[in-house]
Amino acid sequence: MIVTIDGVAASGKSSVSGGVARALGIPYVSSGLLYRAATLLGLDAGLDLGDPGALLAHLSTHPVRLEPLAEGNRVWQADRELTDDLHSTRVDKGVSVVAAHPQVRAWVDDQLRALPEPFVAEGRDMGTAVFPHAQHKFYLTASARIRAQRRAKERPDDIPDIEAALIRRDELDANQIAPAADAQVLDTGPMTLDEVITTILRAVRA
Ligand SMILES: Nc1ncnc2c1ncn2[C@@H]1O[C@H](COP(=O)(O)OP(=O)(O)OP(=O)(O)O)[C@@H](O)[C@H]1O
Numbered sequence: 001m002i003v004t005i006d007g008v009a010a011s012g013k014s015s016v017s018g019g020v021a022r023a024l025g026i027p028y029v030s031s032g033l034l035y036r037a038a039t040l041l042g043l044d045a046g047l048d049l050g051d052p053g054a055l056l057a058h059l060s061t062h063p064v065r066l067e068p069l070a071e072g073n074r075v076w077q078a079d080r081e082l083t084d085d086l087h088s089t090r091v092d093k094g095v096s097v098v099a100a101h102p103q104v105r106a107w108v109d110d111q112l113r114a115l116p117e118p119f120v121a122e123g124r125d126m127g128t129a130v131f132p133h134a135q136h137k138f139y140l141t142a143s144a145r146i147r148a149q150r151r152a153k154e155r156p157d158d159i160p161d162i163e164a165a166l167i168r169r170d171e172l173d174a175n176q177i178a179p180a181a182d183a184q185v186l187d188t189g190p191m192t193l194d195e196v197i198t199t200i201l202r203a204v205r206a
Pocket residue numbers: 007008009010011012013014015016032150151153154188191192193194196
């Protein structure tokens with residue numbers, strides 16, 4: 001069984017996926033972490049993020065491993081854990097450029113499709129491009145202001161700056177952001193995290 005949870009930036013995808021996965025006793029997979037890892041490694045190596053050839057060459061000599069644990073995904077490059085460095089403002093700023101390269105998308109998709117079922121997969125195109133055959137599909141939205149207010153609790157930046165960056169990232173990700181035709185769309189603005197998780201669990205178990 002595959003459950004997909006897609007949505008706009010900071011709509012709650014990883015928090016909700018973690019809660020759903022724990023309740024179902026299966027792992028969840030954060031596809032965004034792989035795009036973030038490619039971006040971090042590119043930045044650390046001083047590469048031009050607009051050059052997919054250079055990025056892919058670097059990734060082939062610096063393989064990345066995603067550990068899809070239900071209690072939180074971890075990402076490794078050899079024995080260096082990247083997880084805590086993946087949600088910085090500099091990675092946020094560069095990641096959409098990296099994710100726009102078809103070669104990088106193929107690098108991510110190959111790793112995701114090699115994972116053994118069952119799992120919850122979260123990202124932008126899990127229910128559309130990567131796992132169109134998934135049994136249960138959800139798509140999370142919320143206004144940019146609400147998402148920025150939530151994210152401000154985790155970042156030192158001001159709410160208007162966070163909101164502008166989220167809107168910018170959604171614009172850059174526009175090619176990937178669209179709910180699958182068979183996805184249930186949830187506006188999480190008026191919902192608590194527990195309410196979103198419970199709604200999804202009810203639909204999956206129905
Ligand atoms: N329904 C909700 N009510 C209140 N807070 C929420 C809700 N959903 C998510 N949050 C909070 O919003 C923040 C962003 O959530 P999360 O990191 O899960 O989003 P995301 O979609 O995975 O983000 P990104 O796209 O940047 O990876 C977190 O602090 C999370 O606890």
